Amino acid sequence: MSHRDLFARSALANIPKILTLLDRNPHSPTYGCFDRNFWHYKIIDFPSGMAQEFVLPLALAYSTNTLENPFYHQQVIRDWVKAGIIYAAQSAHRDGSCDDYFPYERASGAAAFSLLACIESYTQLGLENPTLLHFFSRRADWLANYQESGQLSNHQALITLCLLRLSELFQTSRWRQAIAQRLELVLSWQSSEGWFQEYEGCDPGYHTMTISCLARIYQLQPEVRLKEALIKAVNLAAQFVHPDGSYGGEYTSRNTYNFFPHGFEVIGHWMPEALQVSDRFLEGLAKGLAPCYADDHIIGHHTWNYLLAWRDFVPQRPAPMVHPQGRVWLKEAKILIERRENTELYLALNKGGVFKLFRNNQLVVSDTQISFQVEVKGKLKNCVAHLIDTYNININDEEITIAGAMGWAKQKQMTPLNLLILRIVMLTFGRFFPNLIRKLLQNMLITGKQNAPFYFMRKLRWSQGKWCVTDEVHTQTWHNVIHAGISGDQTSIYVVMSRTFQLNQLQPWINLTPKVRTLSVGEALKIERYF
Template identity: 65%
Template structure:
């Protein structure tokens, strides 16, 4: 059956999850899922996000699908129990947890792992008052915690946690906090249907927000949530590529995320959602799914895939023909152009980063100019794909984008920086974790520092051929050592970006020789026909 693909992919990750978990009941870290902490001993605190893995184990225990060796295995149940107790034992007194540095009190890690613990507790019908007391402490902290940055998926996760725990404990304690956050989510949603993540629209994280809102709607039928979900699903459906892949570097957070569970839930009453999942399943069958199976993030997709298997809708509508024409999402600053044989996905707020498909296959992925520039003893990277307000002209078959390159965010940790961060967090930082988080976001994620290189990108349709004309101006080419255009370059820190997807096998276009041939005031030009 087609739905078994979801379970097969997720179940294949359980051995890795069990390897990441301390399964020794005599160990002081029994149940810890952060192997770097308990086994390698290269970290001085465990990541609270890792305890999210308990939900994957609980679902594997409860999922009666073909070739699932974990189904109804008592050992899996014991390990889930241990994982929840370790989440409680390793939490701060207020119920919060850390993710990247001590005393961080990370909202995302707390929400992901709490939801996993609550759902695992309910699914396995556990009975432990100490666990419930921990759930309540963490929920109380989440209810009153406001993190820096606009991350709608975190807001939706928190609402879902409070909703599920309120029902489990038969309490209305968090009703006001739920309503406040839900209003925030609905208010943040663009009229185009998408939810913001940091600096703009990321269709990948958008599907996680859909999954959370769909689960909330299953708990309480609110007409506003239903209308929001319809708009969100319709928007998401536009970013399913003709080959079944989804998202990529032209989105605000550069992710290939796709969380299918929400589409199955919405599909029970809005069949178009099932068409989106059907297209994504075809992409998985073709091997076009991204690789999200690293030590920190494999849990998100594993439990979501198992939920999609569990709630898979048997009666599905036939695939609909893909609409033709131009869609310009002006708020998201993304343009989609669908023609007889071609589809273009273009980010106007990322310097014209794009993906082009022809006859259902990816033929070009382009993440704009990238320069390696010598500055003293260091090589700095100037790039054209950072989020910014660029000068955009759209005139029929011609699209022109102009602006400046920006300096890539390439800050790395050093021994000195780690020591300073630890001292800061053990000193004043523990009292102001949001301030530290805001500083790190500025350094690693948001904002653009302009580089002294101006570009112009013109995309021009001639029948079904796309002509791309790039021009790059420099005050001097002396410091520029290498120039190229890559298929998958990103330059901000996002935990779920820079994953591998098969479309990234395309080679870079090396323009270094052309740049060296330019006189000091002469622009670099590159013309291509795609």
């Protein structure tokens, strides 16, 4: 199978699942709804607007002419796509916005993803429906005037692309100012190192979504400054494709393994280095190293992006990527990449020394730092060393040290009472202040760190062709530590696209509990490992 067809095969494998999520009954009041929890199981009381994004994978499957595609030019697929766009319009608020996780949320991410999907599907299939065009316009007006809390570059780039595509479709300059302002915001959030801000730092996964959007924007509206930003962004992304073809992971700000290839194919027409990044990822895809995103909420993004990459695949490919030996120290991202002899180390210094280490193009170990399960006032809490913070860092040629306070993991769960309170809030005054509610939830589930009474020091030292990792943890007492260990894929903040399964996660926890049981009051936990 050709590299190009790997994109199509991976994406088309998700279409039956997407069709299962869809209400395909024309006589149903929810015909065209992709939120199965709403229309079928009836376990939630509103449909997620993000789910209507799934019209685009179906529209692209309808148009993807490969031997292994049973959905190609099937009339019923076309009918279902149209039904999905109509349901997106019917289920939207009067101002064109939509909800994702709770009523009256007015989620700009869900509104933008689903609007782009509807616009692309509408034009792809050559539909003609003035009512739908009016809906597109209303949602675009809302997106143009709404600013969400938090710094999410991929959302801003996506909104810009929506407004630009719709301007092209309507042949209007109506959103010209909003397009310029949003694009300026995205470019202002790009670090001098090339990455785009995602909440508290650099996430190479969401970075590739931003690249995909900006590449399309550059096609429609070529500008020198945007081209320069894309070149920097691609060069940055190239550093995070692991030698086995996997990408990203827990050492990044949002813990994602995302890789959206379409932008690299688009940019590859004028920057061959972008195709090297895509080809390295395709090597991992052929080995089954891509993460699994086939759940009810996030299956759509990669499916349509892979199909677009298949459609716009560049036939002439450059020589494979070869990274020079040495150190790449991204001071603003606080990520260090060290390539020595036949090893590659990816180390997050702003996350307590979380790292991945490869030798001979194979993963040796993924390490998300020490974790304790601690009894506090009769309840179990999780204390971790991998939350984003400004740690004490010392770097020299042979040794790297990270030290600081551990933090309490964010493990807030919804309960019937919490859900009831949230519903009451959103059905009363919260509906008028959705951004405030969103900001409060972000602070609770995503951003910030509450220090715990445990202090760690992690030292990584290169010696005789090996990495030596030394960990030391101090606390006043160990009697309330119930369990201790080190995981390869533990994360502790809420991110939609994180905590997916990836084949390299098949490594057991390192159980440190027996060692902790032997420690006296005031004695430090010390561990030394060689890789």
